[in-house]
Amino acid sequence: MLTLYSMPSSGNSYKVRLLMHQLGIPFDHQDCEYGSGVTESEAFREMNPNGKVPLLKLEDGRLIAESNAILLYLAAGSPLLPHDPYQLAKVHEWMFFEQNFHEGTIATRQAILNYPQRAHLRVPEKLDPLLEAGHRALGVMEAQLAKTDYIAGDTYTVADIALFAYTHTAGSKGNFDMQQFPFINNWLTRVTKQPGFVELDWLPAT
Amino acid sequence: MLTLYSMPSSGNSYKVRLLMHQLGIPFDHQDCEYGSGVTESEAFREMNPNGKVPLLKLEDGRLIAESNAILLYLAAGSPLLPHDPYQLAKVHEWMFFEQNFHEGTIATRQAILNYPQRAHLRVPEKLDPLLEAGHRALGVMEAQLAKTDYIAGDTYTVADIALFAYTHTAGSKGNFDMQQFPFINNWLTRVTKQPGFVELDWLPAT
Known part of the structure; x- marks a missing residue:
């Protein structure tokens, strides 16, 4: 196993x-x-x-x-990863965007606000630039999701999983203003309707 | 074209x-x-x-x-991208490491030190944490390159290109202490010996 x-x-x-x-x-x-x-x-x-x-x-x-x-x-080999070279490139593109820009702003702000070990970083000089840059990252996603149902195109892929993880808690844990992003909110709901969806706190039975 | x-x-x-x-x-x-x-x-x-x-x-x-x-x-389809699923995963692993940790520290410090537009960021509060985190990122690479000739294994791949880009100027443009990393230095030389290698300032003839 x-x-x-x-x-x-x-x-x-x-x-x-x-x-x-x-x-x-x-x-x-x-x-x-x-x-x-x-x-x-x-x-x-x-x-x-x-x-x-x-x-x-x-x-x-x-x-x-x-x-x-x-x-x-x-x-690999599942419907969640496209075979077509261009579609695959779009999946990669959004996954690198997630690790390069989205995580470093949206996840970082959530970590500072929620882990007691990072409480000393809860100062405007740290939090404000993360809010501003995070909103820009969300704006890039919003522009795409105004055009396609899923982040890399018309089907659900691992790029949606990669971006869902920290976006779905951006409002509740990061105080990002999600009202600005209606297409993202619709997409978040769409992801939760996928077969086999589980919440963040799900862990396998031991 | x-x-x-x-x-x-x-x-x-x-x-x-x-x-x-x-x-x-x-x-x-x-x-x-x-x-x-x-x-x-x-x-x-x-x-x-x-x-x-x-x-x-x-x-x-x-x-x-x-x-x-x-x-x-x-x-895709070239010798620079492995077909074997595990080898491919190691290439991806290092490319995500590059965009998530390496670029945000090593490239960011170089940008601050070299672009006049970022001169206002040349303060210890910005530069010192980037130096410390960048040395940690280089340490992760050093541990791998002590074991294998290339970053994702025994052959030259696009993961080497991804990491070479900002590592080869880390000392000269970022003032990182490259003396600490002999395996990285040997690898940098190995990359420059690859067929078709060109320097950063190469541009195609127009």
Whole structure:
């Protein structure tokens, strides 16, 4: 069986749990909640020198890090990853946008506002630029979702999973003004209607 | 012919120019240097609402943004992109690492130190955390390159191009202490010996 090292409260980890549930892939879940110290341990650093989750361990012990790399690996051959080269490129484009711009603003602000360990960062000099840049990132998504039902085109793909993870809590946990983004709000609802959808707090039975 | 909108001084744009030269793909180069205003124009924002280069226009007018998505699109079917699912996942892993952690620290510090438009950011509160985090990112690469000749394994791939772009100028433009990273330095030399290698300032003849 596959083993997933994941942080129950993290959007990046949620991406992988959601995909595995949607594809019906069973896995052993190893809890690495923020503050537990698991990812700082020597044993974990040997598996991932970058010290981050999610981390996927294959049955033969080989490892894959980076949430979006794991999504692409697990979705290969499924309807959630297009075969057409251009459609595939659009999926990649939105997944890199997510890791380069969206996560560094929208997820970072949510982390500061919600993890007690980051309470010292709750100052306007940190929070205000993240709000402004996060709204710009959401504006880029809104422009796309005004044209297509899903972020990379007309079908639901792993790019939707990648962007749903931190967007669906942007208002509630990050105080982003989601009223400005009606197309995003409709898309969020559309994602929750996908077969096999589970909420962020879902974990496999042990 | 393909059209590449690129910023001559930018590492993200360089990635694509380097790959296209190595694969022998001719292209029309549209200069979008920082400060020229091209990427702020309405015409450009219509092509890419995120306002960033590189941007690839296909012969039929369709567009692909995000440097690493363009690399994956252009390298498909070439020796620079593995077919094996696990090897491909490792290439993706390092490309997401690059956009999520490496670029936001190592490239960001270089931009602040080198573009006059960012001179106001040359303060210790900005520069010092970028130095510290950038050294950590380089440490993650160093640990891998102590084990394999190339970043995603034993062969040269687009993941090497993605990470070479901002690593090879980390010392000269970002004042990172590259003496700490002998395996990275050997790898940098190894990349420059690849067939078709060109320097950052190479542009196609017009």
